Amino acid sequence: MEPTLILCPACHKKISASVEACPQCGHPITDHDREVGKSKLQTKRIIFFIGIVVASFLTIGGIVAGMENKETKQPSAPTAEENQAAVNSSPAFPYTAEDIVTVFNSVAHDLNYQNRAVIEETKTGNVATAINVSVGKYVNLIIAVPLGREKASGVMLIGSGDGTLKSSADIVVGMIILIATMSPELEASDRGGVLRELGLLNSKELPTGKTSAVRGHVRYSYRYVEGKGTFLAADAI
Numbered sequence: 001m002e003p004t005l006i007l008c009p010a011c012h013k014k015i016s017a018s019v020e021a022c023p024q025c026g027h028p029i030t031d032h033d034r035e036v037g038k039s040k041l042q043t044k045r046i047i048f049f050i051g052i053v054v055a056s057f058l059t060i061g062g063i064v065a066g067m068e069n070k071e072t073k074q075p076s077a078p079t080a081e082e083n084q085a086a087v088n089s090s091p092a093f094p095y096t097a098e099d100i101v102t103v104f105n106s107v108a109h110d111l112n113y114q115n116r117a118v119i120e121e122t123k124t125g126n127v128a129t130a131i132n133v134s135v136g137k138y139v140n141l142i143i144a145v146p147l148g149r150e151k152a153s154g155v156m157l158i159g160s161g162d163g164t165l166k167s168s169a170d171i172v173v174g175m176i177i178l179i180a181t182m183s184p185e186l187e188a189s190d191r192g193g194v195l196r197e198l199g200l201l202n203s204k205e206l207p208t209g210k211t212s213a214v215r216g217h218v219r220y221s222y223r224y225v226e227g228k229g230t231f232l233a234a235d236a237i
């Protein structure tokens with residue numbers, strides 16, 4: 001039997017879920033840490049996978065739309081010409097990845113959000129660089145920048161809640177901050193309008209299918225995948 005692995009909340013190393021304290025850094029491990037550590041490890045795997053797909057195929061919204069409870073299938077490898085065409089034709093935001101992180105953090109500050117976006121790692125593939133940005137315990141962003149260009153073409157927010165109100169609030173407010181970042185022209189009420197159109201404010205039940213909303217040159221695509229998390233993509237169109 002493989003031991004169940006979790007991520008240590010302090011040093012973020014993979015450790016056994018059965019230990020009382022992290023063998024790497026000595027941080028005491030509570031039952032709550034075990035739950036969060038499990039979902040965080042799961043999120044890390046998903047981020048790694050999505051990072052590879054983004055870097056290879058540049059389809060942030062397409063990944064959200066195509067996500068299923070089963071394994072997400074990768075399309076067959078495109079040719080070099082198809083890669084180049086994808087890079088050349090990909091609409092982009094007027095922002096670099098660093099701009100997005102800076103504006104996200106500025107909005108986060110204004111909204112008294114306690115988490116801040118921090119760039120963690122980048123993966124470069126055939127058509128894009130995928131930049132993984134950590135935003136506290138429950139939220140990550142993946143920013144796609146087409147190869148050879150400076151401006152981002154898409155951003156995906158991945159929320160991995162642990163069932164607590166705190167994690168849900170972190171994820172929903174994170175989404176509002178992402179919308180405010182990518183659509184700075186929207187009034188606060190219009191940001192709520194985007195969430196409503198995505199089906200996120202209508203009831204206590206999250207929508208089970210995929211939903212989308214367009215504002216200006218941004219398409220928002222939402223999907224909740226049982227056991228994997230909450231995904232909100234913002235693509236330049």
Ligand SMILES: [Zn+2]
Pocket residue numbers: 008009010011012013022023024025026027
């Ligand atoms: Zn540790």
